[in-house]
Amino acid sequence: MSLRVSDLRVHYQTLKGEVKALDGVSFEVGDGEILGLAGESGCGKTTLGKSLIRMDGRMRHIGGEVELDGEVMPIGDDRPGMKQRMVMVISTLLDPSLLIADEVTSALDVSTQKAVARALAGFRDNGVVKSMIFITHDISLTYQIADTIMIMYAGKVAERAPAKVIVEAPRHPYTKLLIDSLPEVGVRHADRKLAGIPGGPPSLLDPPTGCRFRDRCPLAYDRCAEEPPAVEIEPNHVVACWKA
Amino acid sequence: MLRLDNVTKVYKVGAFGGGSLTAVGGVSFDVRQGEVVSLIGESGSGKSTLGRMILGLTPATSGSITLDGVPVKPGKAYYRDVQGVFQDPFSTFNPVFKADRVFRMIKEAYFPGVPEAEWTGRVRSSLEDVRLNPDQILGKFPHQLSGGQLQRLLIARALLLDIKLLVADEITSMLDASTRIDVLNLLAELKARGLGVLYITHDLSLGTYLAERTVVLRSGAVVEMGLTEKVFSRPLHPYTRQLLAAVPRLREPWQDAEPVESCPYHDSGATGGLLEEEKDHFVACARLPECAGRP
């Protein structure tokens, strides 16, 4: 096991109070695995990436732990030892065990994006890095190179499953709606009208109890007032939803 | 309606403006009433420069841009017919003022005589047209609203003017997937109202979703254009094929496309203009009949 994160909680200090950017996130990344971390703005994906490398001044570690190659990592303000093993900028000399790539291709044109994403996958294939977390807002892109995709919503993990399963047989209503809202080449408005997800994510200053997607979820019912646990409904497929 | 004829934009660069850089070179196409034309290109393709020239924010070096036969002349009268929405909703709003000030600016410039109560009614119904709840929008500062709300607010602003053409330059690229599609659907509704929309994007999938016709731009020149389904079901130019192959898709792993360089003519300097390969499908390839990259 390359990386194990359990119940990680990281808050942001702001003028208005504490933003609970990460509120109990658990997952593993195996050796040779590329984990695609996807979600919309403010879901906590960048905070997660940052807290695995180096916290910035406004971030505060509240709870949970991170284990890399069996070694527990202290989460604090400065960890020079960590920097050697986890780097944002690729340096093969450092021989990192885990590479975190946060939106590295978002500002690129599609052709360059493809080349960069393939190069990243190549690093894993020829053993330059053991495993990788690929953070992006673009699910179609992460589908191309990730083995496993983890969808985050409002500071929590909504669903984690092999890439193919996330795209073809998602179980969390948020994942389903998100995938359905993506126009693909060839889909025409005149033929098939796609729909977005009404509403917006809750404020993380004072997040609601229970399922955080409840207000936007078409399937929500009484039980959703209680927080759904993350359940492994089949091997490697974790969903946090009462209806999954 | 909107017609571009051999539009060229050359920037002077270097010390004393000695050098020159052709951002757009000889582009011609048109946008008709009630249709969406998507202008697709990567960075440096000149797509935004074209958008700015159509909006009269940058003068064209040569060529002509006309609306209903009248050359573009930036000013009050032109902006009653043609409006734009830009990429970054947060920088389109002046951060020190409330977001609804953009409506006030329209009123001062175009409708000074309209009574206040009637104007408020118009603003509210225009906001409702773009699926916004006026009570949640009016009186807020830009940073209190989401990117999707701000972009829709800007479309509502354009609708107050009863425009003929909307230039939408990458208006969804900073929005989240779950709200992006709502803005796209809104553009489709504008089309149904009879507006022409020029949708400028780098994202082919978004372009095909909406547009009747597609113009593919590369290094300031049109490489292929035509009816969207023709361009995408049978891409002729190697560049279009390469773009299509690079777009990440769901449920379909990346395929390799032959690189543009494999077309022996792609940079032959051929400026033979566009060739109508089939009805409503044009390609810029001077030697198309013998082209090695031909399907």
Next chain:
Amino acid sequence: MTAPPQDVPARETAAPPSIRREALYFAVRNTKLVIGAAIVLAFLALGLAGPLLTAAEPNAYVGLPMQPPSGEYWFGTTTFGQDVFAQFVYGLRTTFLVGVLGGGVAAVVGMLVGFVAGYRGGLVDEILNMLTNIVLVLPALAVLLIINAYLGIRSVGAQALFIGLTSWPWAARAIRAQTFSLRTRDFVDLARLSGANTWKIITREIAPNMSSYLFMTFILLFGGSILIASSLDFIGLGPTEGVSLGLMLQNASQWSAMQLGLWWWFIPPGAGITAVVGALYVANVGLDEVFNPKLRET
């Protein structure tokens, strides 16, 4: 060309509802600003209310010459028996007047040139830039000597006008640079699409975005004008009518106050100028911290 949607909880960390309210919040908590402003306001109050405290005319010969400070003459008297306190409070008025007028004229010219050059660019910019550079390298003192010789600067207003017309170039340059970066912002384009003309865009879109900057520019020009006016007065190029802190210093020096040990004649005006200008600069540093979040002390 797509920018990644920002994942940082941007909305929560953005400025509180009102930018002005936020500035005020930090302003009243900034020691430098509070102290600086308090000193300036205290002197202003003294200048405004002072003449009510003393019946003496500033240049009238009211008492015995060379009296040290006493209950009757708070700051003593000059070699001619003039009341130093009366001169001081009237001098303060002049000093503030020169600051406001000189700083105001410089700020207006600087803004006009800076905004137009920065917004229009091109040839207009090049011409205005040339003008700015010419005035910048103009030896103001030499020009003043010539003007004084031919026309004679006799009033405070003329002096302020002269100071204003020679001290605007750096302000123009700074404002031009700021305008240059603001004019490419999308909201300027949106204003053009709303049918706004250049003047409207400058005054209603660009200027409000740098209001803090403009305010600070005025403060610095204000302080600068006071300093220049005092120097001019001291070397005898000041107004021949009225009284100012600089003129007091000039008279004190001319009539050997230092050698005669009349410290009460030159210390009040000297300290007054130093305190007002120094306090303005301290307040300006404080303002910088208020408007620039990066410099804020937490």
